[in-house]
Amino acid sequence: MFVRQMTNAVGRSYSSFSNPMEMGLSSQHAAFQSMVREFAQEELRPIADELDAEKKFPKQQVKKMGELGLMGVEISKDYGGAGLDGLSYAIAMEEISRACAGTGTVMTAHNSIFMGPINKFGSHEQKLKILPNFVTGDSVGCFMLSEPGNGSDAGAASTLAVFKDDHYNISGTKAWITNSWESSGGSLFATTDRKAKHKGISCFYIPFPSDGLSLGAKESKMGIRCTSTANVIFDDCQIPQENLIGESGQGFKIAMQILDAGRIPIGAQGVGIAADALQRALDYVMKKDVVTQMEEEMLADMEVMVTSARLLTLRAAKMKDEGKPIGKIAAMAKLYGSEVATKVSHKAIQIMGADGLKKGGGVERNYRDARITEIYEGTSEIQKVVIAGHMKKEYKNAIKN
Secondary structure: OEEOOOOOOOOOOOOOOOOOOOOOOHHHHHHHHHHHHHHHHHHHHHHHHHHHHHHHHHHHHHHHHHHOOOOOOOHHHHOOOOOOOHHHHHHHHHHHHHHHHHHHHHHHHHHHHHHHHHHHOHHHHHHHHHHHOOOOOEEEEEOOOOOOOOOOOOEEEOOOEEEEEEEEEEEEEEEEEEEEHHHEEEEEEEEOOOOHHHHEEEEEEOOOOOOOOOEEEOOOOOOOOOOOOEEEEEEEEEEEEHHOOOOOOHHHHHHHHHHHHHHHHHHHHHHHHHHHHHHHHHHHHOOOEEEOOOHHHHHHHHHHHHHHHHHHHHEEEEHHHHOOOHHHHHHHHHOEEEEEEHHHHHHHHHHHHHHOOOOOOOOHHHHHHHHHHHOOOHHHHHHHHHHHHHHHHHHHHHHHH
């Protein structure tokens, strides 16, 4: 054992608040990071435990996030968005999730998988009609793909959209829908041709409320408790033909592309959760008179994991911005970032002992919030299947050449 002299410099000034120069960020990205960090640490971190305990949606904070451009990060300025790149989005997701992972979930479900299909596959007219209403922070959206009992099989959509005259009649149930109770709209994936299987799935924009659309009870969850999660039920819900996003039968392709890109911000969310747990554990250790070698080793392991996950996630975001294939590296970023969130939060509790288990102390919330990152937008097991699939293709291509 050894003794350390404390200084007031230890704590929130710790360099685990990622150093822009070490990450190779431009001055513009560094300034953006600083702006988001200041907002997150001042507006979200102090109330994160309260939002969690009361299962309270952060309405006022989401509105402020809209004013900062965080509810339309990658949406073009032509449609009212911030017009920023994927790297900016990953930076923002880490900072928001570091302060409150539940709010990070609101942000990524809205940005990535609700607006993503409309932004990437919608017509100019659809974008003009829909997107400006959702970038201000006044309204949020949801992504409706999962169904009861379908698990990770995104191609098994039993929800039907039957075309009649100039509209679609939609019937079925979507499960575990984030932002469901707060949503003003959603991206829906439903079967338009049963015989075509996954090639018979189409994507639609659904306004909330709509006749024939209802919400199930809010789920009581382990973590990210400030978000609402519920079934969305369609009972002969009529949607005009103009709400079809992309072409009929293109829905599965749309979903896979959107989920690929959406894995990067989930990796960043994992980094944010882990970074906050590390910060809290370091604060705890450095306030002690005696610090053990075991505690130092655990902190060092945690720092290596957080930094490695951050660099991997930012590299994935840069590759996306460069227009390079991201299927493999996005899955890697999501897999590693989410697992690091759980591991580092676990280690933080081990370091802090009973203090780490106390409600309101942040670390036990970090641990609970971390678990979902290994599940939604593709489980860790699915990410490994994706990564291995890319590895096999790369190997075969290398042999051919």
